[in-house]
Structures are given as structure tokens and as C-alpha cells.
Amino acid sequence: MSSDLHFCTITDLSAQLAAKELSATDLMSAVIARTRAVEPRVHAFNSCDEANALTQAAASDARRDDGQSLGPLDGIPIALKDVIAVTGQPLTASSKMLEDFVSPYDATVTTKLKNAGAVLWGRANCDEFAMGSSTENSAFGPTGNPWDVTRVPGGSSGGSAAALAAGEAIAALGSDTGGSIRQPAALCGVVGLKPTYGLVSRYGLIAYASSLDQIGPFARTVEDAAIVLGAIAGHDERDSTSFKTDIPNYRAELATRRGPWKLGIPKEYFAEGLDPEIGAAVEKAIAFYKSQGCEIREVSLPHTQYCLDTYYIIATAEASSNLARYDGIRYGHRSKNAKDVVDLYFQSRAEGFGAEVKRRLILGTYVLSSGYYDAYYLRAQKVRTLIRRDFLNAYREVDALITPTSPIPAFKIGEKSDPLAMYLCDIYTIGVNLAGLPAISVPCGFTKSNLPIGVQLIGQPFQEANLLAIAHAYERAHEWSAKTPNL
Numbered sequence: 001m002s003s004d005l006h007f008c009t010i011t012d013l014s015a016q017l018a019a020k021e022l023s024a025t026d027l028m029s030a031v032i033a034r035t036r037a038v039e040p041r042v043h044a045f046n047s048c049d050e051a052n053a054l055t056q057a058a059a060s061d062a063r064r065d066d067g068q069s070l071g072p073l074d075g076i077p078i079a080l081k082d083v084i085a086v087t088g089q090p091l092t093a094s095s096k097m098l099e100d101f102v103s104p105y106d107a108t109v110t111t112k113l114k115n116a117g118a119v120l121w122g123r124a125n126c127d128e129f130a131m132g133s134s135t136e137n138s139a140f141g142p143t144g145n146p147w148d149v150t151r152v153p154g155g156s157s158g159g160s161a162a163a164l165a166a167g168e169a170i171a172a173l174g175s176d177t178g179g180s181i182r183q184p185a186a187l188c189g190v191v192g193l194k195p196t197y198g199l200v201s202r203y204g205l206i207a208y209a210s211s212l213d214q215i216g217p218f219a220r221t222v223e224d225a226a227i228v229l230g231a232i233a234g235h236d237e238r239d240s241t242s243f244k245t246d247i248p249n250y251r252a253e254l255a256t257r258r259g260p261w262k263l264g265i266p267k268e269y270f271a272e273g274l275d276p277e278i279g280a281a282v283e284k285a286i287a288f289y290k291s292q293g294c295e296i297r298e299v300s301l302p303h304t305q306y307c308l309d310t311y312y313i314i315a316t317a318e319a320s321s322n323l324a325r326y327d328g329i330r331y332g333h334r335s336k337n338a339k340d341v342v343d344l345y346f347q348s349r350a351e352g353f354g355a356e357v358k359r360r361l362i363l364g365t366y367v368l369s370s371g372y373y374d375a376y377y378l379r380a381q382k383v384r385t386l387i388r389r390d391f392l393n394a395y396r397e398v399d400a401l402i403t404p405t406s407p408i409p410a411f412k413i414g415e416k417s418d419p420l421a422m423y424l425c426d427i428y429t430i431g432v433n434l435a436g437l438p439a440i441s442v443p444c445g446f447t448k449s450n451l452p453i454g455v456q457l458i459g460q461p462f463q464e465a466n467l468l469a470i471a472h473a474y475e476r477a478h479e480w481s482a483k484t485p486n487l
């Protein structure tokens with residue numbers, strides 16, 4: 001791995017911290033120095049509190065000096081997407097609506113990371129309310145892709161992915177409703193994991209579409225992702241959709257699960273619209289698994305063609321309901337120009353929300369409205385069941401599926417003005433959310449113009465240990481994760 005501290009893995013750094021070759025304070029200082037140097041070009045963060053991070057790092061050092069037995073995340077700087085609540089820190093969802101909002105409480109994942117000793121660092125930029133695929137919908141300006149800052153990092157968790165790829169954090173958390181962890185991970189050349197729906201608590205995550213949203217890690221390696229997942233997963237009584245299941249030691253399981261596996265190639269995912277360089281890189285990854293004795297089978301997910309429509313009905317319907325709370329009364333921006341209370345709602349929302357959020361809320365309100373509910377929302381829920389069944393049928397034959405993560409590499413900031421063109425960026429990722437499955441994006445190469453490419457592995461519900469082991473087998477045999485951008 002890199003000799004620069006800011007490009008090291010959790011695995012490396014935690015060993016150095018444990019051996020007292022490095023202090024958490026020195027590590028945090030190195031990450032701060034790196035952030036100061038590159039952040040003007042990358043803009044991965046909406047805010048970062050250096051003094052607070054150094055205080056947390058000093059506390060980690062004190063624990064270590066005290067001889068306490070510490071886990072692998074103790075002293076590790078982790079950036080959180082600006083939709084995950086941290087007490088006393090800004091929580092903006094990259095929206096003018098919440099520009100001045102400070103969180104009064106911790107998300108469950110935040111509490112868990114604090115308990116693991118992690119240093120919470122940097123509020124990562126994202127598309128407003130996590131709606132988008134490029135981070136251009138942030139009210140605070142776009143994030144640049146560290147591999148080419150004139151290009152997008154993907155989205156919506158683009159700030160989390162870019163911070164990690166640029167060496168401004170050692171790991172990060174994002175949220176994934178339709179691809180928002182995996183697609184930016186692919187575009188920035190890092191690992192991104194969307195866990196099974198219900199594995200990680202959503203308490204303290206600003207809701208976008210509650211039946212699809214899931215928090216997950218960004219990391220440099222699959223092993224690092226396993227470490228972070230282990231820290232944040234688990235049942236939480238404050239999230240009624242969180243599932244009661246045993247949490248294995250994902251990191252330890254990497255060494256014990258060795259395949260060979262049966263991998264399925266969904267034929268619908270290798271169709272028109274896939275960039276040829278990405279197609280070729282994914283084919284090479286498939287060939288690698290074959291060379292390791294894995295059985296590769298073509299499978300069919302016949303309802304794939306309905307994923308985009310189904311997603312944009314369900315996600316917008318749920319968003320219109322979730323975002324009704326931003327009314328200028330209880331949360332966030334309040335218009336100064338309102339004549340009466342109804343006008344206050346109108347004006348506050350008109351001023352506080354950006355164009356894409358408004359588009360989604362209008363669409364979502366329409367599909368839920370009386371007379372249209374059955375035709376759109378109810379129908380979309382039925383199709384969603386068929387989409388999930390497609391995956392479960394495939395899993396009778398195979399352990400996991402292998403696909404591209406994104407149909408295209410990082411595109412230029414400002415290049416896509418048509419919303420539909422943007423929605424198509426998630427064509428390979430949204431089915432996973434509709435079906436509630438776990439999936440991981442792992443770096444698998446670069447285009448001729450040196451832009452990262454990701455391969456997606458889709459696992460069976462709550463089989464993250466298997467999924468991570470399959471991804472790890474590929475990663476171990478390749479050097480992609482060790483490459484860092486020239487910033």
C-alpha cells in the first residue's frame with residue numbers, strides 16, 4: 001500500500017496504531033493536512049471540524065496509553081455523508097432547507113462508530129436529500145472526482161467516495177437508495193457496500209425513500225469494508241425495519257470462506273448502453289473467477305426492464321411523504337416573505353428545495369394522489385415483488401451475481417442536463433434496492449483515460465459474509481485498490 005498515511009488502509013493503520021508506531025493524533029493531523037491541500041479542488045465536504053476531530057483523536061490516544069484493548073477502528077478518521085446525524089454537527093442533506101440545522105442527536109451508526117473509537121470527521125457532500133447520481137444536485141456546489149476534478153464523482157454519496165479516493169478520510173459512510181454507494185464507489189475507484197435492507201439501522205439517517213434506503217461503508221479494500229460493516233450492523237429497536245440476525249465477524253470470515261462459488265451473469269445487464277471499456281473490464285473479472293474454478297452461469301432477471309419505472313414511482317412517492325416534514329415550522333428554512341401560514345409552507349418549500357427535489361416531490365405526490373394510487377404506486381409495489389422474485393429464482397442456481405456497477409465511467413460536470421439520462425446511471429444498481437439485497441462495488445480496472453471502473457457483486461439476503469469473501473478473492477489477486485489519483 002501507499003507510504004502516505006492518508007492513503008493507507010484501516011488494516012495497515014490499526015496495526016501501526018496498536019504497535020504504537022503511530023498516534024491517532026498524528027494520523028488525524030496527516031488527514032487534515034491532506035484535506036487542506038486538496039479540498040479546494042475536490043470539495044468533498046460541506047463542513048469539517050478540525051478541532052473536534054483532533055479532540056477525538058487525542059481521546060483515542062489516551063485510551064491506548066491507558067492500556068485499554070481497542071478495536072481496529074479506534075483512532076481511524078471516518079467521513080459521514082451529510083445525511084447521517086452526529087450530535088452538535090451540521091446536518092444539511094446538501095440542501096438550503098437544512099443549511100443551518102445542527103443535529104441534536106446521534107444516528108445509531110454514529111453511536112456505534114463512536115463506541116468503536118472511530119474519529120468522526122468531515123460532513124461529506126451529496127446530492128440534495130440523496131437525490132441524484134452525480135453530486136451536482138448539492139445546494140453547496142458539486143464535488144470533483146479525484147481522478148479528474150472536471151468530472152463528477154457519481155452520487156448521491158459522491159462526497160464520501162471522493163473524500164476517500166482523495167485521501168481526505170480513511171473510510172466513509174454513505175447511503176444507498178438506488179445505487180448511491182456503489183455507483184460513486186465505482187466512479188472513484190474505491191470499494192462501496194450496500195448492505196441487505198434491515199441489516200444496518202436507519203435511525204438518524206435523513207429519510208429519502210424509507211423502503212429502499214440503507215447505510216453502508218466506503219473503504220479502500222474489501223477487508224476494510226468488512227471491518228466497518230461489522231461495526232455498524234445489527235438490530236436496533238429504534239428502527240422498526242431493522243432485522244434481528246446474528247452479526248458474524250465479517251473480517252474473520254474472509255479467511256474461512258474460500259469458494260469456489262457459482263456466479264450468475266444476468267444477461268439483461270450486459271445490453272445496450274454499456275460502455276465497451278467497462279464491459280471488457282467486467283468480462284475480465286468474470287474470467288478471473290472462472291480461472292479460480294468458479295462455475296459461471298448465464299441467468300435471466302426478466303423484469304429488469306421495469307426497474308427504473310418502478311423505482312421512480314416508489315422512491316418519489318416515499319420521498320413526497322418523508323419530505324412533507326420540511327414545512328418551515330419545525331425544521332430548517334423558514335421564508336421571511338410569507339403572508340400567512342399556508343403561504344409560509346409554500347414559500348419555505350419553494351425557497352428551500354432545489355429543482356431535482358421539487359421534481360421528485362411533484363411526481364411522488366402525483367402518483368400517490370387519489371385516483372392514481374392504484375394505477376401507479378400499488379402497481380409498482382406488485383412489480384417490485386416480481387423483481388425480487390427474479391433475484392430469488394436466480395439464487396436457486398447461483399451464490400451471487402456479477403454485473404457492471406455503472407454503465408458509464410465518470411462524466412463531465414454539467415454534461416448531463418436531461419434528468420432521464422441521469423436516472424439511467426443507476427440502471428444496474430436500482431434492482432438491488434427494490435429487492436432489498438446486499439451488493440458491493442469493487443475496483444476492476446481503468447479506462448484508457450485513466451478513469452476507474454467497478455464490478456458489482458450482488459449477494460443473497462443477509463449473506464454479506466459470503467459476498468465480501470467473493471469480492472475479497474478478486475481483490476486479493478489484483479492491484480487496483482493500491483492505485484491512487486494524482487491530485
Ligand code: GLN
Nearest residue numbers: 130131132177178179180
Ligand atoms: N440516483 C438515484 C436517485 O436519484 C439513487 C440515489 C440514491 O441511492 N440515494 O434516486
